[in-house]
Amino acid sequence: MAVYIYSIVGKQHPLRLDGLSGVGEGGAQLRTVSAGQLTAVVSDAPEDLRPKRRDLGAHQEVQQRLLSDGTVLPLRFGLLAADDEAVRLVLEESADAYVDRLGALDGCVEYHLKASQDEEALLRQILEENDDARRLNEEIRSGRAGPDAPVSLGELVAHEVQARQEALATGVVEALRPFARLHESSQPTGNDFLSVSFLVHHDQDESFLTTELSVAGQMGDDFDFRLSDALPPYSFV
Template identity: 35%
Template sequence: MPVVLYGIVRAGHPLLDPSPGADSALGIGHPRAPLRLVRSGPLAAVVSATDDIGELGEQEAVRHLEILQRLLADGPVLPVRLGTVAPDDGAVRAEVLDPVRDSLPERLDAIDGLVELRLDVEEAEQTELAEAVAGTSLAHAPPPADLDARIELGQRIAELVTARRTEQAGEILDELCPLARADRPRRHHGGPEDPALSWAFLVPADALDDFDAAVDRIRAAHPSLTVEYVGPLPAVDFVEFPARVLTDPHDTDPGGDSFSGSADRSSGDSFGDSFGSSFGEASGGTSGDSFGGSGRWGWGRTVDRSETGRRSGNGRQRKEF
């Protein structure tokens, strides 16, 4: 029977409450079925049976993430892309777990007790432009009539905006990086079209309150910034995931494999990118190794009904991504 995949955990990972009527123990799809483990050696995949994965919208995305977050409370978990459906338990063992049963346990051990927090920082364009030129000779200068002069002016303003963003990012990272075990950018920075900051932090699960307080201080110190703060999440941006494990769907060849993905960060695609794309964020281009799928795998069709979890304001968005 087809099964929906959610994540990979240790073989002894406790499952959510399986008692009758416990909604937290049910997966997605139609009908919704209890979560269970498909084991292979030291690893297990968290799955649920389904007759039809159906369309994937906001409700399914939030449900998928809630399952991962509840699993994360009891140990490390590496998520599989939203809506991934395997033909049966045997395919999960043979094509997902068996190829990594010797290498993945060590990677799970390395992130035990750690969670990922994400910070995305933007500023309204008009505010950004006004603040960038404030105190310079451009603040009250009339726009030049000459085209070349206007182009030069635009370039100077773009440089000022970039310098302002770089300064803001540096101040924020100086506040947050000492509280994290590791950190890394999630998007390109440094250009006039780039965000002020898009960063991931690897933080001990028992240190979330300190990190929350630091983000509150940043919001207070930079009231003009929109700060989106999300987590705790599985530490996908800090694990080099094996390329043969399911991460991202691509065009299906009717005569061959149904999946091709890459975990090579140098190619612009990563497990973290694919996890993000499950919830509406852009994923990098694909290249590199292919997943040796059976041709029977499938993915639900994502329907963008709203901007799930992309909110700002006080606090951290714990359940929506």
């Protein structure tokens, strides 16, 4: 039977897996596979594995439990191996890389930050501060504009939105970057202008969280900042 792999930890890492169950209908029993300095947490893999809420939750619960006791390399959902021996072989062959990565992530957690700005407030700001946009908008509203004015205004506003949001994202990242060892940006979705993960050591945890609250407060009520709880460092494995 195929083996589902949750995470890799150091061999001395506490393995308090009691009360947890793995992926699959009914929850597979968790077990470990060790080789040298490393241990992988695994279970039997269901034949019909899908990213269902229950299975995603089970995967995350294993990571969070291990994280509470030390450093963990959280693996992506759905990672499989042929059997326990195949897992052991990977641990042996990639031992140096895994040990180095555990060392680099020691004492660290991941925070993921998303941010958006109220669309109406952003549009109002552009029309107040950009002379060309304000002029075109006034001409359209008064009926004095030519037939191409709405398209021109739309293109101007879209360009201004992109420029302003890129500047905002850069400013937020620069404010928080001194308190993170690494950061990884991803493509924002929906109305967000920012989607970024920070790798934060516990020595900088309070400073990072305090600064994030300060930045959000300074930017005002037109902005919505959503910061995750401390996560296993998925983005930095």
